[in-house]
Amino acid sequence: MIWDTTILWFQQGILVYFAVLNLLYALFGYLGIRAVIVYARGVSRVALRDLLELEFYKPVSILVPAHNEEGSIVASVRSMLSIHHPEFEVVVGHDGSTDRTLEAMAEAFSLVEVPLVYRKAIETKPVRRILRSVRYPNLIVVDKENGGKSDAVNAALNVARYPLVCAVDADSLLNAEALLRASRAFVEDDRVVAVGGTVRPLNGAVIRGGTVRELRVPKRWLERFQILEYARGFFTGRAAWSKFGALLIISGAFGVFRRDVVLEAGGMWTGTVTEDMELVVRLHRMSFGKQRPYRVLFTPDPICWTEVPSDLGTLRRQRNRWHRGLWETLWRHRDMVLRPRYGSVGLLGLPYFWLFEGLGPVVEILGYATLVVSIATGSLFAEFAVPFLILSVLFGMLLSQLAVGIETMLLARYEHISDRLRLFVACFLEMFGYRQLMTWERFIATFQIRRKRHRWGEMKRVGIPVRDRAAEPRDASVPAPDSRSEARPL
Numbered sequence: 470m471i472w473d474t475t476i477l478w479f480q481q482g483i484l485v486y487f488a489v490l491n492l493l494y495a496l497f498g499y500l501g502i503r504a505v506i507v508y509a510r511g512v513s514r515v516a517l518r519d520l521l522e523l524e525f526y527k528p529v530s531i532l533v534p535a536h537n538e539e540g541s542i543v544a545s546v547r548s549m550l551s552i553h554h555p556e557f558e559v560v561v562g563h564d565g566s567t568d569r570t571l572e573a574m575a576e577a578f579s580l581v582e583v584p585l586v587y588r589k590a591i592e593t594k595p596v597r598r599i600l601r602s603v604r605y606p607n608l609i610v611v612d613k614e615n616g617g618k619s620d621a622v623n624a625a626l627n628v629a630r631y632p633l634v635c636a637v638d639a640d641s642l643l644n645a646e647a648l649l650r651a652s653r654a655f656v657e658d659d660r661v662v663a664v665g666g667t668v669r670p671l672n673g674a675v676i677r678g679g680t681v682r683e684l685r686v687p688k689r690w691l692e693r694f695q696i697l698e699y700a701r702g703f704f705t706g707r708a709a710w711s712k713f714g715a716l717l718i719i720s721g722a723f724g725v726f727r728r729d730v731v732l733e734a735g736g737m738w739t740g741t742v743t744e745d746m747e748l749v750v751r752l753h754r755m756s757f758g759k760q761r762p763y764r765v766l767f768t769p770d771p772i773c774w775t776e777v778p779s780d781l782g783t784l785r786r787q788r789n790r791w792h793r794g795l796w797e798t799l800w801r802h803r804d805m806v807l808r809p810r811y812g813s814v815g816l817l818g819l820p821y822f823w824l825f826e827g828l829g830p831v832v833e834i835l836g837y838a839t840l841v842v843s844i845a846t847g848s849l850f851a852e853f854a855v856p857f858l859i860l861s862v863l864f865g866m867l868l869s870q871l872a873v874g875i876e877t878m879l880l881a882r883y884e885h886i887s888d889r890l891r892l893f894v895a896c897f898l899e900m901f902g903y904r905q906l907m908t909w910e911r912f913i914a915t916f917q918i919r920r921k922r923h924r925w926g927e928m929k930r931v932g933i934p935v936r937d938r939a940a941e942p943r944d945a946s947v948p949a950p951d952s953r954s955e956a957r958p959l
Contacts, residue, residue, distance in 0.1 A: 476843060480853035483836045487860040490825050494864070497709040498871045504708035505769045505875050527655055528556040529648050529725070530629035531637055534621035536564040538639040541776065543577045548642040548680060550605055554649055558607040561639075562625035565594075565615030579603040580610055585628065591736040593624040618721070619737035619744040626736055629728060636745075638722040640776045642671060642681060647772035651725045654766055662730045662752055663765045665711075665719030667703045670696050671774035681774050686888040691784065693891060694899040695777045700872035704769060711767035715818030717753070719765070721745035723773035730755075741801075743794025750802050753814045785910045792830070792914035793921060799827055830911035837905070862900045869896035 531549050535542055542561075549559045563571050574580060580600040594616035602608035611624045622636055633652055637643065644650075647666065654661045672695075673687030686693055710716040721744065734751050737744040749765060756763040778784040799822060806823060808815040836857055843853075873892050883889055914921075 476839065477853075480839060480843075480857070483832060483839065484853060484856050484860070486832055487836070487857065490829070491860055491864045493821070493825070494705065494868055497705040498868060500709040500712050501705040501769075502871075502875055504712065504767075505704065526555055526649065527633050527652050528631035529554060529558075529633040529635050529652055530625075530631040530728070531557060531559045531635045531643075531648075532622050532625040532629060533559060533561045533637050533639050534564060534618045534625070535561055535566065535570055535639040536615065536618070536621065537566045537568045537570060539566070539568040539570045539573050541640045542570050543573050544676075545637075545639050545641060546574065546578070546608065549637065550608060551645065551680070552643055552648055553645045554652075556631070557648060558609065558629070558631065559605075560625040560629050561608075561610045562621030562623075563610055563612045564617070564621035565613065571610070571612060574610060575600070578605060578608055585609075587628050587630075589627050590732050591623040591627055593620050593627065596624060599628070617739055619739040619741075622744070623736040623739075626728070626731065632728055633725055634728045634731065635723070635725045636721060637773065638775060641668070641722050642676070642774045643723070644772045644774075645680065647723070648725070650770050650772055651723075651768060654768070655725070655727070658764060660762045660764045661766060662727050662756065662763045663719055663749060664725045665707065665716065665765075665767045666723045666725075666772040667769055668720045668722045668773045668775050669699055669703075670777040672696075672777055672779065674774065684883045684888070685885070686883060686891045687779075689779055690895065690898065691781060691903075692777060692779055693895040694903050695784070696892065697869045697872060697895055697899060699777075700875070701868055703767075704872050704875040705868065707767045708769055710818060711765070713813050713817055714764070715813040716765045716767055717750055717814070717818050717822060718746045719749050719767075720773075722775045726752075741794050741797040742790050743798060746794065747798040747801065750798055750805075750814075750819075753811065754802060754805060757811050757814070785906075788907055788910045789914040789917070789921070792827075792911040793918050795822070796827055796915065796918050797922075799823055827915075830908045831915060833908050834912045862904075865900055865904065866896050869899070 533546065533549070538545075546559060546561065561574065563574075580602055582598050583601045585599040585601075594614040596611055596613045598612050600610040600612060602610075609628060611621075611628055613621065613624050616624075626634060633655060635648060635651070651664050651666050654664050670687075670692065671681055672689075672692040673685045674681045675683035675685060686696070707716060707718065724745065726748075730752065731748070734748065734755050738747050738751070741747050752763075752765065778787055799819070802819070805811045805815045806819045811819075840854060840857065870893070873889070873896065883892065
């Protein structure tokens with residue numbers, strides 16, 4: 470009798486947990502739709518062109534940490550050199566690669582060693598030399614000893630010379646208008662200190678000239694499931710938190726920051742494997758502590774493409790690392806939770822991440838375990854089993870469909886009906902095995918935080934195809950027309 474009562478109360482608690490979580494997801498989905506619609510109406514190509522004609526733009530330094538990125542670094546850097554922005558530079562932090570990453574860049578961009586005087590505002594691993602491209606003077610490579618991704622970003626940050634810095638992963642491609650769209654917020658509002666953009670998988674896409682020309686759904690279901698995850702995470706989650714003023718994550722694959730504010734905060738923290746989230750939380754803390762008005766925003770426009778894992782082992786290591794890093798950040802800033810002095814970040818954002826993102830996998834695994842134990846012992850309550858399955862599975866399918874629906878309103882979308890049908894099918898299939906496997910990996914990661922501290926794990930990548938030379942960015946050694954005329958596609 471006591472056993473049945475205990476199981477019943479435990480099951481009811483899990484149902485309440487999932488009911489609250491799904492209500493929050495519904496709210497996030499609604500706010501995500503509104504954000505995309507409002508953004509689509511407010512940001513036009515004409516508005517972006519006005520930034521150039523009126524010279525209201527702000528120069529940007531693109532920071533690219535690179536370690537063993539031989540397969541993608543050339544295509545990635547070339548895409549960055551081809552963006553539509555009047556004044557920018559690309560600073561690659563070469564983090565002691567053991568493959569031909571540096572050699573590939575040297576061959577593709579004609580790198581030469583140059584003396585460069587700069588202020589070392591942030592301590593990093595020793596810098597061996599500074600290289601500059603003969604063909605593209607706005608490309609700089611900082612060759613340094615291996616110290617991790619955060620250390621590579623900090624080294625590039627020291628060398629950067631523009632007021633805005635944009636951190637981009639070396640396995641990513643930027644849309645031509647990416648920086649103009651992201652930096653627009655800094656021009657319109659001086660309070661903005663950071664802007665996060667949408668990151669989307671490029672697996673399966675047709676890439677020509679270092680640019681995503683057409684979106685096609687990849688052949689592997691594993692990659693298709695990740696398309697849904699990215700859509701849910703960016704279009705429903707981050708749009709809502711930006712609306713609440715409690716955005717805690719700006720993806721390390723693409724984010725734009727005010728350089729002076731990042732330096733004031735001390736740069737990237739090297740003590741975590743999710744430096745992107747930790748930096749954003751630290752910016753919130755610093756701004757509230759100084760009682761300085763500020764804004765951290767999310768823009769829903771799809772402006773960065775990244776290669777997602779195509780094999781299960783790499784994917785599991787990635788998700789394990791993400792969840793360990795989440796707990797590292799939450800624990801480091803635990804004193805901000807439920808503190809009114811930190812506004813919506815302390816009262817809403819951090820409590821949500823503790824309760825639903827951090828502990829979510831533990832609660833879900835316990836729910837599945839309780840279901841199995843109840844069936845085995847004959848104490849299964851239909852009042853629990855049916856609602857639990859509906860809340861944990863069917864609602865997830867609806868959220869995926871909502872995210873795919875939002876995707877159709879974007880500038881870059883899956884045009885083919887067959888691709889949309891495949892994503893529609895993926896919304897159902899991911900809930901039967903894939904969802905549970907990812908939840909299990911995050912559950913395991915919760916108990917590996919100390920044992921795997923600072924451990925990234927091997928990330929296998931297929932690589933981004935190198936584009937043909939006919940489509941290379943303009944050689945800076947050749948006289949060019951006025952920079953504003955080059956942005957005519959806007």
